[in-house]
Amino acid sequence: MDVAKLVLRIATLSYPTQYLIALLAGLCLPLAFAPMHLIPFLFISPAILFLLWLDKTPRIAFRIGYAFGFGFFSFGISWAYIAIHVYGGTAAWLAIIMTGLFAAFLALFVAMPGWLAAIIVRRFRLARILQLTLLFPVLWFLFEWTRGWIFTGMPWLSLGYAISFPAFSGFAPILGVYGLSFFVILITGLIIVFFDSTVRVVRSSILIIISVIVVTSYGLTKIEWTQPDGKQFTVSLVQGNAEQITKWDANKVQLRMDTYAKLSRQHWDSDAIVWPENAMTIFYHQLDKQYLLPLAKEAKSTDTDLIVGLPFMDQAYDRYYSSMMTFSAEDKDFNGYSGVFHKVHLVPFGEFIPFADFLRGLVNFFDLPMSSFSAGQPGQALLKIRGEPVATSICYEDSFGDELIRQLPEATLLMNGSNNAWYGDSLAPHQHLQIARMRAIETGRMLIRATTNGISAFVDHKGQIVARAPQFEVYVLTHTVQPRTGATPYVKWGNTPIVMFNFILLLGLLIYSKYLKKT
Numbered sequence: 001m002d003v004a005k006l007v008l009r010i011a012t013l014s015y016p017t018q019y020l021i022a023l024l025a026g027l028c029l030p031l032a033f034a035p036m037h038l039i040p041f042l043f044i045s046p047a048i049l050f051l052l053w054l055d056k057t058p059r060i061a062f063r064i065g066y067a068f069g070f071g072f073f074s075f076g077i078s079w080a081y082i083a084i085h086v087y088g089g090t091a092a093w094l095a096i097i098m099t100g101l102f103a104a105f106l107a108l109f110v111a112m113p114g115w116l117a118a119i120i121v122r123r124f125r126l127a128r129i130l131q132l133t134l135l136f137p138v139l140w141f142l143f144e145w146t147r148g149w150i151f152t153g154m155p156w157l158s159l160g161y162a163i164s165f166p167a168f169s170g171f172a173p174i175l176g177v178y179g180l181s182f183f184v185i186l187i188t189g190l191i192i193v194f195f196d197s198t199v200r201v202v203r204s205s206i207l208i209i210i211s212v213i214v215v216t217s218y219g220l221t222k223i224e225w226t227q228p229d230g231k232q233f234t235v236s237l238v239q240g241n242a243e244q245i246t247k248w249d250a251n252k253v254q255l256r257m258d259t260y261a262k263l264s265r266q267h268w269d270s271d272a273i274v275w276p277e278n279a280m281t282i283f284y285h286q287l288d289k290q291y292l293l294p295l296a297k298e299a300k301s302t303d304t305d306l307i308v309g310l311p312f313m314d315q316a317y318d319r320y321y322s323s324m325m326t327f328s329a330e331d332k333d334f335n336g337y338s339g340v341f342h343k344v345h346l347v348p349f350g351e352f353i354p355f356a357d358f359l360r361g362l363v364n365f366f367d368l369p370m371s372s373f374s375a376g377q378p379g380q381a382l383l384k385i386r387g388e389p390v391a392t393s394i395c396y397e398d399s400f401g402d403e404l405i406r407q408l409p410e411a412t413l414l415m416n417g418s419n420n421a422w423y424g425d426s427l428a429p430h431q432h433l434q435i436a437r438m439r440a441i442e443t444g445r446m447l448i449r450a451t452t453n454g455i456s457a458f459v460d461h462k463g464q465i466v467a468r469a470p471q472f473e474v475y476v477l478t479h480t481v482q483p484r485t486g487a488t489p490y491v492k493w494g495n496t497p498i499v500m501f502n503f504i505l506l507l508g509l510l511i512y513s514k515y516l517k518k519t
Contacts, residue, residue, distance in 0.1 A: 003196035007054050015060060019067040022052055026071025026110075032162040033076070034430035042162050045072075046188045050136050053114050054128065061114035069110030073103035076157045079428035083350070087422055106154060109147040113139035124513035129199045132189035138506045141182045145499060148178070148400070152348055155399045156431065159184045164437045166462040170220025172441040173488035175498040176401055182498065183213055226444030226461060226486035229412060233271035233386050235458075236478040237450040238263045239469050240279060243421065256280050257287075261295055263476050268302035270478055272385045276450040277309040277322060277394050277417040284312050284325065288336065296327035296334070303329045305385055309394070309417040309450075311373075312340060319374040322351065322394055324417050326383050339383045342376025345397035350422075378403075382411055388483045390415045391445065399435050401442050402494045409491055412483035414439060414447040421452045429455050429471065437463040442490045446481050 010018065025048040032042035045068075052064045080102055085095035117135050120126065126135060148155035160180025163169055171179045187210055193199050194206040240259045242252065257280060264273050284292070292308065299306040305328050312323035321342035328338035343351075351373040382389040391411035393404055395418045404414070416436055420429040433455045440447040441463035449457045454471030458479040469477040489497075 003051070003192055004198040007051060010051060011055065015063070018052055018060075018064060022049060022064045022067040023071040025049055026068035026073075027075050029072045030076035030157065030427070032159075033157065033427075034434040035427070037162075039162065042159060042184055043188045043191060046140070046159075046185060047192055049110075049114075050132060050189065050192060053117060053136070054131065056114075056118055058115045058118040058122070061118035062111045065114030066107050066111035069107030070103055072110065073106040073157070074100065076427070076431075077103060077106070079423040079426035082424045082426050082428075083422045086424060106147065109143045113143045120510070124510060126509075126513055127199075128196065129193055129201060130509065130513070132192050132196075133186065134189075134505065134509050137182060137185040137189055138502050138509070140185045141178060141498075141502050142506070144181055145178050145495065145502075152345070153400060156396075156435070161431075161434050161438055164434050164441065164463055166221055166441070166464050167218060168214075168221075169438075169441050169463060170217035170223075172438060172463075173223075173225050173444055173490050174220070176442050176490045176495055177438050178495055179498045182502065183217070187213060221462065224444075225488040226484040228482050229485040230388060230483045232480045232482050234269075234478060235272045235274060235385070235448055235481050236264075236267040236270040236476050237448065237456045237458075237469065238267075238273060238275050238279070239451060239454065239456045239473070239475045239477065240276075241453045241472060241474045243453075253280065253282060257291060259474065261291075263474070264295065264306070265298065267476055267478065268299060268304050270304060272305040272307065273299065274307045274385075274415065274417070274448060274450045275309050276452045276456070277324070277419045278311060279309050279452065281311060283320065284310050284323070284337070285315065292327070293334075293336070299327065300329045300331070300334060305329050307383070307385065307415070309419075312342065314374075320372075321376055322346075322373050323376075324383060324392055324394060324415070326385065328384065330387065339381065341380055341383050341392045341394075343373070343394040343397060344376045344378055344380075345400055345403060346373055346375050347396055378406060382407055383415070385413065385415070385448075388412045390448075391443070392416075393439075395419060396432070398439050401439055401490070404439055405443065405491045405494055408443055408445070409485065409487040411445065412485055413481060414443060414445045416447065416449045418449070418451045420454065425472070433457060433465075433468075437465070442488065444486060444488045444491070445484055448481060 025045045028041050029045040031038040049068045053061050081095050081099040084090045084098050085092050117139050144158055158177050158181050160177035163180055190206050190210055194203055238260055242256050260275060260279055267273055296306050307326050309324050311320050313320045324341045325337040326339045331338050383392050389411045390413045391404055391407035393416045398416045436449050437459050440459045440461055444461045446461050447459040456469040456477050457465050458467045460466050461484055467477055467479040469475040
């Protein structure tokens, strides 16, 4: 394959044809993520995009990037349709439009790098090798990182998540998931350069650079950034498997209560029992006296900690939170919960409605019960399981690694409670588990992950799934956990090093190109 000839061939195609190719390439990219794990598409799809971007005007590059991004996200986040239509009660045609608008917005974060790259190339007359190995990777990284925080952030499907395998994620404890994304795109550019006859470079040097990246990543996986600390103990995760459609069905509430109580009583021999986020959609104060406290006292009698996920009403201020609460067997005065963690990072349009006064009443999805949660404050006291401090995340807030590390290095374990029933039998539960695994790798901590209907799992400090529950089954998953202490470089510095590196790289590239232009 000669890239130079391929670029010329692409140039002869009509722009609509190029847009279609970009769209199809974007549609293929989610295949690299869970549950398919077709990793070649992680490089093939961006490579096609980069080839289409070469020698384009800013407007055409934007359109190509937008077509690619729309294909990428319309397939990658297709699960949003299930939440909006099946469980949100919105008409199918309107749910399709809303999901499409969501994908259309996210596509901007692929279109903008192409647009900006075309402007820079024209202004500074960058050589193709610099475009492929520096400009495109840096701009992709910066816009993927921006997507992770702007307008509360949507870091889902960052490229680094696709390589959350222990053998390939060595840079994650140092640079986080965005660092992995950068190396994915860098390798993609290097592969294109290798096959480009117009680029004057020794081919063996390209292979050496790629080999160094891969071998270094593998070597870094052998480093133990954290150390075991304290005794191991057993934890049971209760997966009640109640259908989402019954979440607010008063006739089903008692069944959910009975299911979780029965399954918990069968595992009082565990050191701790964990329920998922919103195991029941009843406020804590409505359950405490007659249900939770008697159950927690049973747990205490067998020296078992009980951790539950329930909405929590602050009656003094008329606010409610999505929360995880602990009932510790070590408490002497057992009159209530031992600790509570309120979810900090809420889901837009799911847990709170932006512009609520305007949107409520327009679409059924915006009028769901309990869609006006309040956000918990950062810096809350850590929950404890068997006396061990735990870094807690609730549902999709474990997508934000830089927020989770605020609870570290004090925490010796990670715990995530999720309600994935919103998304049915879709890509979402698999993608979410993949994201959760990355948090374990970045922090060097074992992860306890309880979900309503799957995929509940235990993940070790290297991101390896050591036990998992089947989806869509009533199930209790029990495993031994090992607390760990210490701090990975990512825990210490977060995303700052890799972000600063890319800004410096971009600035250096522009200065260097301006100097060459003058000479």
